[in-house]
Amino acid sequence: MGGMYRSDREPVWAVVFTGGRTQPGTIKPDEGERHPYSVLDCHPKREAILPYVLYIQKILRRRPFLIKNLENVMRKFLQSLELFEENERKKLAIFTALTFSQKLSGLPLETVFQPLLKDNLVAKGLVLSFITDFFKEYLVDNSLDDLISILKRGKMEDNLLDFFPSARRSAECFSEHFTKEGLLALVEYHEKKIFEVKLKEMKSSLTTQIAEETDVSEVIETAKQRVKDANLPDVEVVRILWDVLMDAVQWSGKNQQQNANAALRQSQVGDKI
Known part of the structure; x- marks a missing residue:
């Protein structure tokens, strides 16, 4: 056995997964005897797969x-x-999730997430199905924070929609799918993240306009459009404008302060935003 590990290592893992050797460079079974004790031959349950991990x-x-x-x-x-x-x-998917739950030493997260992003696999919905099973299994033993941590390390935290077929690549489809699968905490996390991104974009846009001494009517129009597009609550808009105002007071000239003040005053009038 020791010699086989040294000279013929990958087939060893193929046997664990499939019960036999695979043809070089493929997952197709090679000729020869196969045994019934493998990941793919057991029941699709964690208690059956965990012993292999x-x-x-x-x-x-x-x-x-x-x-x-x-x-x-x-x-x-x-x-x-x-x-x-x-x-x-x-x-x-269950096996892969358990490898990270058990902290299988040295297995990089890119090994899991990056190979999945093949266009044909994503388009067929196979990746979404796989990653859903992966998430559900991983969250049995781990917190949402743990899941977000491995997504960050796998460079996928900001790209979760990439797991969806292009026709379903939207925040609405994300929420619908994972709500149906019972992963409400993940849905809430994603919605909060999108909300924060929209707020950040709005603040950046308004800050730029005020710094450039844009006419206050344009600043207000930008705010109104952002509110409409992103469905932002008025209280958040006022808070952002207040932050922009404080920045203008601290770093900018008199005209920029006046623009920020005017935008803030108008934002507090109900029919303006």
Whole structure:
């Protein structure tokens, strides 16, 4: 066994996943005997899949140099999701989530998220289905903050809509999908993040206009349009204008202060915004 680990490492992981060797560079089964004890042959339940994760963890503790080979095999499998049956994809998603729940040493998050972003996989909805199963399983043992942390490290926190087919790539579809899947905390997090981005964009736009001594009517029109487009509450608009005013008072000339003051006064008139 030791010799096989050293000279033929990736097939070892293929056996764990599929019960046998795979053809070089593919996930297709190679000729030869296959055994029934593998990730893809077990039930799509965490209690059935967890023992395989723990087994791999033990191997990696003794032979940490094998992590790169595991990474290669997982990338190959994730890039080939369309070749698996639906229940097999679910098993892979559960397995992948458990590897991070169990903190499988050395497995980089890019190994999971980046291979999934193949256009054909995303377009077919396979990625959304996979990542939904991944999120649900990961959140069994971990908090939303933990999930956001791995998304950040995997460079996906700001790109969650990339998991959706292009026709469904909207905040509304995100909320609808994950609400239906019972991941309300994730929906609330995403809505809050979008809200904060819109506020930041509005503040930046108004700050620029006031710094350039834009006519106050244009500043107000910008604020009104932002409110309409982003559905921002009046209280937030007033707060942003107040922040812009304070910045103008601290850093800017008299004309800019007057513009900010005028914008703030007009924003407090009900029919203006």
